[in-house]
Each structure stands twice: as C-alpha cells, then as structure tokens.
Amino acid sequence: MSKRPSPPAFTRRAFLHTAALATSASVLPGCDGDPPPMDAGLDAGSDAGPPIEEDAGILERLPPRERTYETFEHGIASGDPLTDAVILWTRVTPGTPTAPVPERVEVEWELGAERAMSTIVASGAATTDASRDFTVKLDVTGLSPGTTYYYRFRALGATSPLGRTRTAPEGAVDRLRFGFCSCASLAHGFYHAYGKLAQRADLDAILHLGDYIYEYGNAGYGGRREHLPAHEILSLADYRERYAQYRREPELREVHRQHPFIAIWDDHETANNSWSGGAENHTEGAEGRWVDRLAAASQAYREWMPIRELDAGERLRLWRKLGYGALCDVIALDTRIWGREEETENLVDPPVNDPDRQLLGADQEAWLFEQLRTSTARWKLIAQQVMMGAVSGFPNPDQWDGYPAARRRVLETIRDEGVSDVIVLTGDIHSSWAFDLPLDPTDEAAYDPASGRGSLAVELVTPAITSPGFPPVIARAGASFVRNNRSLFFAELTRRGFVILDLTEARAQADWFFVGDVALEDDDAEEHAASWATAAGASHLVEALAPVPPRPDAPPLA
Numbered sequence: 304m305s306k307r308p309s310p311p312a313f314t315r316r317a318f319l320h321t322a323a324l325a326t327s328a329s330v331l332p333g334c335d336g337d338p339p340p341m342d343a344g345l346d347a348g349s350d351a352g353p354p355i356e357e358d359a360g361i362l363e364r365l366p367p368r369e370r371t372y373e374t375f376e377h378g379i380a381s382g383d384p385l386t387d388a389v390i391l392w393t394r395v396t397p398g399t400p401t402a403p404v405p406e407r408v409e410v411e412w413e414l415g416a417e418r419a420m421s422t423i424v425a426s427g428a429a430t431t432d433a434s435r436d437f438t439v440k441l442d443v444t445g446l447s448p449g450t451t452y453y454y455r456f457r458a459l460g461a462t463s464p465l466g467r468t469r470t471a472p473e474g475a476v477d478r479l480r481f482g483f484c485s486c487a488s489l490a491h492g493f494y495h496a497y498g499k500l501a502q503r504a505d506l507d508a509i510l511h512l513g514d515y516i517y518e519y520g521n522a523g524y525g526g527r528r529e530h531l532p533a534h535e536i537l538s539l540a541d542y543r544e545r546y547a548q549y550r551r552e553p554e555l556r557e558v559h560r561q562h563p564f565i566a567i568w569d570d571h572e573t574a575n576n577s578w579s580g581g582a583e584n585h586t587e588g589a590e591g592r593w594v595d596r597l598a599a600a601s602q603a604y605r606e607w608m609p610i611r612e613l614d615a616g617e618r619l620r621l622w623r624k625l626g627y628g629a630l631c632d633v634i635a636l637d638t639r640i641w642g643r644e645e646e647t648e649n650l651v652d653p654p655v656n657d658p659d660r661q662l663l664g665a666d667q668e669a670w671l672f673e674q675l676r677t678s679t680a681r682w683k684l685i686a687q688q689v690m691m692g693a694v695s696g697f698p699n700p701d702q703w704d705g706y707p708a709a710r711r712r713v714l715e716t717i718r719d720e721g722v723s724d725v726i727v728l729t730g731d732i733h734s735s736w737a738f739d740l741p742l743d744p745t746d747e748a749a750y751d752p753a754s755g756r757g758s759l760a761v762e763l764v765t766p767a768i769t770s771p772g773f774p775p776v777i778a779r780a781g782a783s784f785v786r787n788n789r790s791l792f793f794a795e796l797t798r799r800g801f802v803i804l805d806l807t808e809a810r811a812q813a814d815w816f817f818v819g820d821v822a823l824e825d826d827d828a829e830e831h832a833a834s835w836a837t838a839a840g841a842s843h844l845v846e847a848l849a850p851v852p853p854r855p856d857a858p859p860l861a
Contacts, residue, residue, distance in 0.1 A: 364521075365528045367548060372399045374461035377547060378556035379454070381468035382564040382609030383625060384508060386448035389468050389563060392609040393456045394438045394550070395431060407432045410439045410458040414446075418453050418465065418859055436543050438606045448473040449628075451858035467861035468563045469507060476630035477807065480854065482562070483510040483686070484801040485569065485730025486767035487549070488517045490525030492821030494554035496768045496801045499818060499829050501558040503803070505857035507627070509562045512730030512765065513569025513639070513688045515608070516545050518584065525771070527822050537590055542603035550607065559609070561860050566608050567621050567635045569688040569731055573600040576701060578643040579618070579664070597640070622667050624674050631806055632680040634671065636687040638703075641667050646705055650698050655705060662689075662706035671713070675722045681839060682806055685727045685760075692738030692762045695745070695788050702731070714742050717759045723840055725760035726811055728804070733772045735800075735815050736764035737793040737835045737844055744790035752789045755843020763813045763835070765802045769821045772797035792844050793833050800832070805851040812836035814850035 370376065373396065380392040391412060397404045410429050416422040425446070431439045439456070446452065449472030456463040472479075482500045500509060517524060520535040531548040532541055549555060570576055574596065576583035581593045590596065601619035605612055614620045618640060625633045642664015647655050654660055663671065675683060689702040691710060703710040717725055727740065739758035741750035750757035772778065773796040781794045793815075800817040813835055819828030834847035 364526050367529050367531050368551060370551070372396055374459050375456065375463040377550040378559055379456060379463050379466040380559035380564065380609040381454070381466060381562075382566060383611040383623075384469060384471045384563045384565075385625065386471050386473045386628075387446050388442055388444040389446065389452070389470055390609045390611055391441045391443055391454055391466075391468070392439065393463060394436070394547075394607070395458045397437050397459070404433070408437060408458055410456055412439075412441060412454065412456050414443055414452050414454045416452065418467075418861060420453060420455070420465070424452070436603075436606050440606075440609065440612075442611060446470050449476075453861055464560060465861040466560050467858075469858075471507075471626060472628040472630075473626075474628050476628035478854065479507050479627055479631055479806040480505055480851075481508055481510050481684075481804045481806075482506050482801055483512060483728050483730075483763075483765050483804060484768055485512040485688075485765055486514040486733050486770040487555075488514070488525050488571075488767075488770040489549055489552070490517065490519070490521075490523075490528050490530060491769045491771055492525075492527050493824050493826075494552050494768060495818040495821055495826060495829075496554075496799060496816075497552075497558040498554035499816065500801055501554065501561045502860075503853065504561075504860050505854035506562050506803075509558065509564050510633070510684075510686050510728060511564050511566040512686060512728065513567055514571045514730065514767075514770065515566065515568065516542075516549050517571045517770075518545070518574050535584075535590075537596055537599075539599040539602055542600050543606070546603055546607040564609055565625060565633055565635060565686065566610055567637060567686060567688070568604060568619075568639065570639050572604055573597055573640065576646060577639055578645050579640060580645065583646075622663075622670065626680065629680055630808065631682045631684060632674065632678045633684045633686055634674050634678075636663060636671065636685060637667065638662050638688045644706075646700050648700050650700055650704065655700070656707065658708045660706055660708045662703065662709040668709070668712065672716045672720075675716060675725070676720050678722075681724055681808055682811055683722065683725045684804075685725060687727065687729060688731050690729050690732055690736065690762070690764060691727050692736065692740060692764075692791065693744060693788075694784055694791065697784065699732075711742065714740060714759050718742070723842065724811075724837075725842070726804075726837070727760055727762040729762060729764040730767075732764060733767040733770045733799075734764065735766045735793065735795040735798070735802075735833070736762070736791065737813070737833075738762040738764075739790040739792070739843055741790060744788065747789075750790065752792075755841055758790070758842045760842055761837050761844050763802060763804070766795070766798055766800045766815070766817065768801070769799060772799070792846070793835060795832065798832065800829075803850070808839065810836050810838050812847055812851050814847075816850075 377394040382390045414425040451469045454466045574582035574584040621637045691703045740760040741757045778796040781796045798817040803814045815832040819826030835844045836847045
C-alpha cells in the first residue's frame, strides 16, 4: 500500500456539507484521485445500494401527519427490564383542540400473563398532569424472570392498545436475541426498520443507541418531511412537541408496543455534536444558555422514554447495567453528555493526546471498569454511541479517535483484568461496520487479523433507521477501508436498517438487515446483508454465511 499524507480529520459537519454537495453535483472529484472500485470480495449486502439524497428538491416535502387527538395517540411502551421488574409508559392526550385541558388525569393499568388478559398479575392507578406533559411511567415490580407479559392502560373513558413486554432471565440462559438500532431522522423519511423490528416476535429487547429524535428545524437537515415545531428545538415545550410528533409515527408506536427498549441517547436528543459543556449546534446567548437547553432536553427525555430514572439532575444519568442471567450483561454508556470533553479537530497536538483526556468522565469510566472486572456473564455488551474502532486514513474526532487515551484505557483494562467476550455495540455513524478491537491494529507483531491473536474485543455498528449514509463519493471507498484496515472486516456506508444480535454460550452472531427506500412510505423491502460471529473466548470476528433462524417458540405478539 502506497504511503499518502494523512487526510484532515473527518467531522460530522464536514460530512453533512459533503453530502449536500453530492446531491447537487453530478460529478465529484475523488479524494487523492478517483475513488477506488468496490471490492468484489465484499458480501453482496455491501453494494452501495440506492443513491444517498438529502431529499429536498428530489421529492416533494411532506407536511406533518394530521393529529388524531385519540386518548393514547402516542402509544404505549416498556423498557429497562430486570428479572423482577419492568418500566411501563404511556401518554394521555388530555383533550381536543377545543376542549379544556384537565388539571390531572387518572390512568389505570393492568399487566396480564397472556394476550387475552384473562389472568391479571398486577394492576394499579397513577395520576399525571402538565408538569410531566401528561406522561405516565411506572416501575412494575414483583414479576417473574424471563417471562413475557401483556399490558394496557385506561384513561378518560378510553383503553389503550395492548402492549407486550418481557423481563430479563436469571441463572442459566440458553439463548438471547436483541435488535439494535439508532439514528431516526423523521425529516429523511419513514420508519420501515422499526416496522420490521416490531414483527420479530422472538426478541428479548431492543437496544436503541441514540439519535431517537433530531433537533433541527425544517430544512436544517433533511427535507423529505416537515418537523413540529418547524424551528430548531430549544425549550422544554419544543422538545416535548418534537417527541410527540415522533411518537405518533405508526412504526415507532408498534415497535414500542411489541418490545421493551433499553435506550440511551446520543447528541441529537440535545443538539448536534454535544458534549458536557455545550454543543456545536448551540450558540450560547443567541439560543439561550446551554445548561437550560440541556435541562430541558433531559427532562423531555426522562418524560418520554421508558427508562428507569437514576437521578433528577440536569445531566440525566443514563449509564447503567442490566443483567440477562449468566449469558449476558448489557452495560449502557453515555459517551456524549456526561463527562465528554469538547471535541477538537486537531488529532495530533494537545488536547487530543492528553493522557487524561475524557470521553466518559472519571466517574463513569471507573464504573465501567468495575462492571467489566466483576461481571460473571459470558457476554459483556457495551451499548454506546460513537465508533471505537479506528479507520486508517479516515480519522473522526467526534468518535473515540478524538479521545485516544480514553480508548486505550478501556482496552488496557480489558487486557489487564483478563476480561473476555466483550462486544461493543455502536450507532451514530449511519452506516454498518464490524471490527476486531486490538490495542494497535497496525502492529503486525501484536495483532493477527487471520487468527484474531491480540484482539481484545469486537465492535458491531448498526446502520441508521432513516438518517442518510455517506455520500457516494465516500461510500465507493468503503471496500478500500476494509482492504487497508487490518482489524476492519465489513463496511457498508449507505443503506438503512438494523442489526439482530443472537447470543448463546458458544458464540455471538450479528446479522445486518437493510430496508428499502425510506423516502417512500410504502416500500416494504427487507434483505439480509451480512453476518459476522465471534466464538466464546475468541474476541475475533468470522464471517457467517446466513442469519441465525428465529426462535420457533416465541410468545405471540400483542
């Protein structure tokens, strides 16, 4: 491979600018000459797929869907399963446009052992009001492990749709299946991937890795569909209205109705490229104070998401562990807000090479290391936001590339503590990747990509639900990334979809599925794109030729 000067750091802002240019020009020059051809050795699913567009000017922008003002128009949801508890959520629409809004609403709930709801195992009532945007969130306890339950709500003379949830198992577990996904920009299209996940009856939970909403105003990012409110969201009322719009989408309502979520946020739940003290997409003063905007975004997230609340501070704590018996621990991290230092585009000089530089914050990092050291589960899933694997020639300061000392501390802890079977699950980048994670993938003496010797963990990156992938001028280089990066085994940079992760004691396999054109409301296509697996004790990815079949004994959907 010929040596070339290192390109400048690849920022998200630069990516969006490049994507916009790519949609307005028929021919773009390649980087350092023409883009390399696609590698014929890649899986068929790695084809560039349909062209990436920013939608504006290509398809007529669609106005927001009309509201129904049904009592439960935002659906129902569940989340954060424990062996004996689960969060149940709903929101009551308290009146029509002409009816007065009541001060308080009483909401009854029931949890049943079967879909017919003939055996009620728990029930109760709660009161909600405008102080929490008429949302209801319950931590229902006293449940049995590894059990599917059905639930519903009643309020204002109406009954909600039936929901379905599942507690975490305990002890020995033969098999687990999770869907994981991220990045659902409503302005870019329709939620086909959520709809496909909703149909999979055998999932234990959905891991949502962030960018559940986007903060931009109309035409700020994507032009296929219009946002509510039309402007960039800044206040608590703004964030609440944006969540309300997203949660009226039928596919999102359905996937929440059928599966419990384990959700963490990325940056767009607050503002693009956010960190602990601000955001690239926040102008202090002109857009108010960052601490106020963060507090508003945190409150709305707490109200609208089926998460178990661990604190009540302006910086909502989302890092937490959920155990799935002896087979798996889900370790959810916040790489975006909690302790992240400000991004720098200079990847050579300080502060990027400061040995104390933080992505997680000292307290969250220490907590992570303790979870890794003490876990007795076979698989340790680190569910987080930004890509940990390094791509030579394509540095990205928004990701772990911009925090190399923090990445090294994580990998050295895994090595020094003898932690095995760590899988990093990642969203954010609107594309699909699969990595081994050695300390230094370029060190041929320390890491062998054929055998996996020297790899300490593996990383699986999900494509976006709707948010656009890389512009074609970069996407065509995806195969060259695989050729030129020893620890990278799969990269597909344009398609939207999700990943199914199937776990047994002997192996973990990730199956990538892509959906059709998200700009079209009625495109029902789905295709298997790629599969990569790691054997227990190996920390090394090997290609699998077919997806793992679904479990035949899944409890019926609601």
